[in-house]
Amino acid sequence: MKKYALFFALLVSAITLKAQAPADDKTTLTKVGQQTPAFEFYTDKDKTATIESYKGKIVLLNFFATWCPPCRLELPRVQKEIWEKYKDNPKFALFVFGREQGWDKVLPFKETNNYTFPILPDEGRKIFSLFATQSIPRNVVLDENGKIIYQSIGYSEKDFAELLKVLDTHINKLLP
Numbered sequence: 455m456k457k458y459a460l461f462f463a464l465l466v467s468a469i470t471l472k473a474q475a476p477a478d479d480k481t482t483l484t485k486v487g488q489q490t491p492a493f494e495f496y497t498d499k500d501k502t503a504t505i506e507s508y509k510g511k512i513v514l515l516n517f518f519a520t521w522c523p524p525c526r527l528e529l530p531r532v533q534k535e536i537w538e539k540y541k542d543n544p545k546f547a548l549f550v551f552g553r554e555q556g557w558d559k560v561l562p563f564k565e566t567n568n569y570t571f572p573i574l575p576d577e578g579r580k581i582f583s584l585f586a587t588q589s590i591p592r593n594v595v596l597d598e599n600g601k602i603i604y605q606s607i608g609y610s611e612k613d614f615a616e617l618l619k620v621l622d623t624h625i626n627k628l629l630p
Contacts, residue, residue: 481587482605490600491584495549496574499557506600508547512624513596514617516550517582520563524609525591529569531614536621537571545598545628546621551576553590595620598628 484491490505497503505513516532518525532550540546548571552560556575564573576582585594586607595604595617604620606613 479589479607481589482585482607483583483587484585484594484602484605486602486605488602490594490596490602493581493584495551495576495581497572505596508596509600510598511545511547512598512621512628513547513549513600514621515581515585515594515596516548517553517576517585517590517592517594518550519553519590520555520559522590528591528609528614529567533569533571535614535618537569540621540625541571543625546625548572549574551581553582554579593617595624597624 492504492506494502494504514536516528518529529550532548537548540548550569550571550573552563552573553576556577560573560575563569582592585605586592589607591607591609593604593606593613594602597603603624604617606617
């Protein structure tokens with residue numbers, strides 16, 4: 455029985471990694487060029503913010519789940535290649551949302567994996583459902599005016615390279 459469970463888990467992972475749907479697929483509710491939907495989110499257990507309060511910055515929204523194999527491949531790269539590069543840049547913000555997960559899941563996951571970027575809850579898919587109906591990991595980049603300038607679904611080397619390029623180009627454009 456364990457063999458079948460392992461086989462099934464690997465099969466699901468392979469399908470998820472291969473299922474790189476375009477950002478305009480039927481699961482995506484937003485489009486590049488569109489203003490980001492308005493939403494409020496927790497930045498700490500007792501502190502909230504609005505996405506509008508981050509205008510003037512390039513914002514990366516990442517949606518993941520602790521159980522998601524492609525997410526587990528992507529997040530170490532987010533730590534090393536994005537967060538460690540831009541964390542001190544006043545023109546950048548990163549928010550990683552645990553889709554359908556609360557503080558009780560995201561905080562231990564963050565600690566276990568030694569991530570230093572913000573991992574926040576998105577219980578009930580309140581934020582995720584503004585952008586999509588399904589499929590993670592999912593990245594959305596907002597420009598300094600709050601417009602969507604990039605979206606991706608799933609994890610692939612090609613999409614991650616494109617994400618890095620978009621961030622680098624737009625963050626550097628804002629520097630004096």
